Amino acid sequence: MVLVDELKVWGRWRFGRSCHLLPEDHSPYALAELHRFALSLGLRTAWFQPGRWPHYDLTASKRDLAIRQGAVPVDTKVYIRRLKSAPRSTRSTGSIPPRFTGKEEFSGTPSTFADSHL
16 A cells, blocks of 8 residues: 655745655565555656655645555654554665566565565
C-alpha cells in the first residue's frame, strides 16, 4: 500500500502546497512498491528522498492523481507514530535498489520479490 499525507505549505517551495508519497512501512517490499507507484505517476527516481522518512514530494495535482490510482490518504502524525512503533525489521535506509526499474514482474510472497529484486 502507498500512502499520501495532507497538503501543506513547506516554506519557499515554488510549487505551492505539497505533500508526501510514502511507503506503508520501510520494508524492502514496501519501498519497491513505492518506487513502482511513483514511476506510474511520472515521478523520477532521482526525486526520491531516502533517509529516516523515505518519500517523494508531490504537488496537489499529483496527490489527486495518486489517490485516483489507489494511494491511501493518511494523517502525517499518525503515520510517523505508526512507523516509530514498528519493529526494527520493517525499517531501512530507504535507498533505491540499484537494479530497480519499476517494470519488474513478481510472483510469490513479498519476501520472494524483495529477495530477488532488491
